Amino acid sequence: MKTRLLAAIGACAAVVAPAAASAACxxxxxxxxxxxxxxxxxxxxxxxxxxxxxxxxxxxxxxxxxxxxxxxxxxxxxxxxxxxxxxxxxxxxxxxxxxxxxxxxxxxxxxxxxxxxxxxxxxxxxxxxxxxxxxxxxxxxxxxxxxxxxxxxxxxxxxxxxxxxxxxxxxxxxxxxxxxPQRISSYIGSIGQRRGAIDFGELGAGGGVAPRSLAVTVQATVPYTIDIHKERRALRRSDEDSYGIPYRMRLSGVEVDDGSRMACDVTQAPTGRVHPVEVALSQRDVASVPAGSYSDTVTLTFLPRLGLAGGAGCAIGG
Known part of the structure; x- marks a missing residue:
């Protein structure tokens, strides 16, 4: 709705100029x-x-x-x-x-x-x-x-x-x-430590096999992914062995395998984010192989995550 008011004033008036704005000093x-x-x-x-x-x-x-x-x-x-x-x-x-x-x-x-x-x-x-x-x-x-x-x-x-x-x-x-700056740094246990060991010690014939773990800390100013690679995909005495001890691995509470990828958002400052790595064995699998020293190498690769950051925390398949 528009309203218009018209007023005619039959007298002369002086024009008053607006006051000039004061200049900064x-x-x-x-x-x-x-x-x-x-x-x-x-x-x-x-x-x-x-x-x-x-x-x-x-x-x-x-x-x-x-x-x-x-x-x-x-x-x-x-x-x-x-x-x-x-x-x-x-x-x-x-x-x-x-x-x-x-x-x-x-x-x-x-x-x-x-x-x-x-x-x-x-x-x-x-x-x-x-x-x-x-x-x-x-x-x-x-x-x-x-x-x-x-x-x-x-x-x-x-x-x-x-x-x-x-x-x-x-x-x-x-x-x-x-x-x-864009930054991703990671360490195992203490700053600067790039390698860690999960040692089950001597595996006996009886009793259960308790899971073992270590902690990986990440400090990142960008969303990132973690690629998991298992060199032998089982605990073996050597690469030539046709048998080994299967093991289950969990990263930040999520079960992962060779080729798995975990996607995460930026970490909190100044502490970063701790990723527990837990490995579990079955006593039955241990008892089915000859005595000896069995091992595998797991590599975690941290890369900037492209695209949208996604939700808070971490998830498999990013």
Whole structure:
């Protein structure tokens, strides 16, 4: 439904121009290269990157500027980088690292927070620089990818005996970029260990054969697959033997065989995902072969998983 109102006013009126928007008193810029960092969710050290902020005076009357960095997209009290990046980072002022210069929520610069820089006489003093630090604590969950978080600069300028109204700057002039590389690492027992043994010891003629196991740990920033290959497909004394001891193997609680493939999503940081490998023998099979030392080699191959990540956890046949 549309309604139109027409009014005729039979008097002359002056045209009033709208008030012009006030110009910002300063602008801020940082090098994208200095604010781009590599982040390993499974690393043990805090990422600590020094960067230089360039502040330009736009109002000739400004003698200084007080400002804070803010993350306009922060939620739940966490300063996440982008929508899915590391969920916690901070910015420190090199000159006073105990002073709060990075804020969440609606906090504005005031005498108790923020960095303050002074401008010298123009024109040489129109541009000043100051040094800050970007820090990301270790162990934060993040899949492989590039995450961008533009910073909001909230500020006001001081003038001779006064200050300008609060203002803000958004955009790519100051933006944190975090690059999480594709990574799959695995180990048996302890970091760096590539081989492990499931040893049944001496198999006797009587009694049951208890299952044996070991733990494989995976740390991955991408979905991955595990390909299972059994060299002999049974425990044998040598490759020439026509007989052997069959065995059953379970990976992460799922029975697998030679040629099986398990598909998994990314692992949690910083611990990764533990895949128990369990092997079981039948006493009847053990008793049916001559005495001797029997063995097999099982190879687990970890590869990036192409396509969609699928559901959480792991499943056979990915």
């Amino acid at each position: 300063a602008s801020f810029e940082a090098s994208p290269a200095e604010l781009t960092v590599q982040y390993d969710p499974f690393g043990r050290a805090t990422v600590d990157r020094v960067f230089t902020l360039r502040i330009r005076r736009l109002d000739p009357a400004a003698t200084g500027v007080r400002f804070v960095f803010a993350n306009p997209d922060a939620s739940g009290g966490r300063s996440r980088v982008g929508r899915y990046g590391p969920e916690d980072f901070t910015i420190l002022w090199n000159r006073d690292q105990g002073r709060r210069v990075f804020v969440l929520g609606a906090e504005q610069p005031n005498p108790t927070n923020g960095a303050y820089v002074q401008f010298a006489a123009a024109p040489a003093g129109n541009v000043v620089t100051d040094v800050f630090r970007l820090q990301l604590p270790p162990g934060q969950q993040a899949a492989a990818g590039t995450y961008l978080q533009p910073m909001e600069l909230r500020f006001f300028c001081t003038t001779a005996g006064d200050s300008t109204p609060p203002d803000f700057q958004t955009g790519s002039q100051v933006a944190v970029q975090v690059e999480v």
